Amino acid sequence: MSEQAVAESAPAPAASGQPTIIECKGLGKTYVSGKLEVRALSDVDLHVLRNEFLAIMGPSGSGKSTLMNLLGCLDTPTFGTYRLNQTEVGNLDDDELAAVRNQEIGFVFQTFNLLARATALHNVELPLIYAGMSSRKRHERAMNSLERVNLEHRWDHRPSELSGGERQRVAIARALVNKPAIVLADEPTGNLDSRTSYEIMELFVELHEAGQTIIIVTHEDTIARYAHRVVRVLDGRIVEDKRQTPVIPPPPPSRDEERETHGTADVSESDKQ
Ligand SMILES: Nc1ncnc2c1ncn2[C@@H]1O[C@H](COP(=O)(O)OP(=O)(O)OP(=O)(O)O)[C@@H](O)[C@H]1O
Numbered sequence: 685m686s687e688q689a690v691a692e693s694a695p696a697p698a699a700s701g702q703p704t705i706i707e708c709k710g711l712g713k714t715y716v717s718g719k720l721e722v723r724a725l726s727d728v729d730l731h732v733l734r735n736e737f738l739a740i741m742g743p744s745g746s747g748k749s750t751l752m753n754l755l756g757c758l759d760t761p762t763f764g765t766y767r768l769n770q771t772e773v774g775n776l777d778d779d780e781l782a783a784v785r786n787q788e789i790g791f792v793f794q795t796f797n798l799l800a801r802a803t804a805l806h807n808v809e810l811p812l813i814y815a816g817m818s819s820r821k822r823h824e825r826a827m828n829s830l831e832r833v834n835l836e837h838r839w840d841h842r843p844s845e846l847s848g849g850e851r852q853r854v855a856i857a858r859a860l861v862n863k864p865a866i867v868l869a870d871e872p873t874g875n876l877d878s879r880t881s882y883e884i885m886e887l888f889v890e891l892h893e894a895g896q897t898i899i900i901v902t903h904e905d906t907i908a909r910y911a912h913r914v915v916r917v918l919d920g921r922i923v924e925d926k927r928q929t930p931v932i933p934p935p936p937p938s939r940d941e942e943r944e945t946h947g948t949a950d951v952s953e954s955d956k957q
């Protein structure tokens with residue numbers, strides 16, 4: 685059976701009662717640089733309902749980020765149509781596209797993409813500044829968003845004064861601050877150790893339980909297991925689209941516990957002296 689046939693024979697059944705957030709038909713992207721054309725994405729049909737938790741998987745270069753960039757209105761498709769939360773995205777000009785991006789989409793990236801010289805609070809406030817909100821309201825909304833990721837006590841820290849996991853939580857707070865229709869996360873745990881990855885994924889699970897629609901790109905099976913649906917991409921095409929029962933693993937040992945285990949010998953060494 686061909687891979688295309690697998691995708692067609694195993695569509696994800698629609699979850700009941702929820703409105704459609706994303707509807708892509710025949711979506712494709714060709715990059716042109718000089719005389720070279722790269723067909724990065726072909727014939728993507730994708731239907732996502734509100735409050736789905738979806739993982740996109742596939743080897744390096746298969747088109748995952750290209751798809752995320754299209755879904756996030758950071759780029760426009762070469763082929764096909766894309767409806768985001770009732771809006772036909774292909775018909776919008778650059779300003780309208782930027783407005784949709786600001787209102788409907790929260791981005792989380794592997795490298796956090798925070799402003800180095802701004803505090804956590806200011807980083808979270810940024811989308812609200814672009815949306816033209818008053819400073820008092822902005823401040824309140826951004827603090828609420830930091831509370832959702834349990835980081836309100838670090839509001840005045842700059843990124844260099846935060847751990848990797850805390851930086852990613854600031855980025856998630858920023859993604860949530862405009863109450864977006866979808867949160868798109870491209871390898872959000874790619875730069876984090878396993879304990880911190882677990883904490884970030886727990887946070888995504890919590891947001892999903894609170895009603896958030898989440899799409900996450902990952903290379904790792906352990907990360908994809910948290911999602912309710914897994915879409916696999918190969919050579920720019922969706923080759924599999926499956927629902928699954930998510931598996932939430934037990935937490936890895938905390939750093940303190942690890943230190944206790946590995947530190948026993950050190951303690952006895954020092955006891956000898
Ligand atoms: N701006 C661009 N110009 C030309 N080609 C591009 C551009 N961006 C991506 N590509 C090409 O499109 C294909 C898909 O790239 P994409 O970044 O979507 O892959 P990916 O699945 O996200 O990979 P990774 O797992 O390594 O992040 C690749 O062959 C890549 O080289």
Ligand SMILES: [Mg+2]
Pocket residue numbers: 748749750
């Ligand atoms: Mg990528």
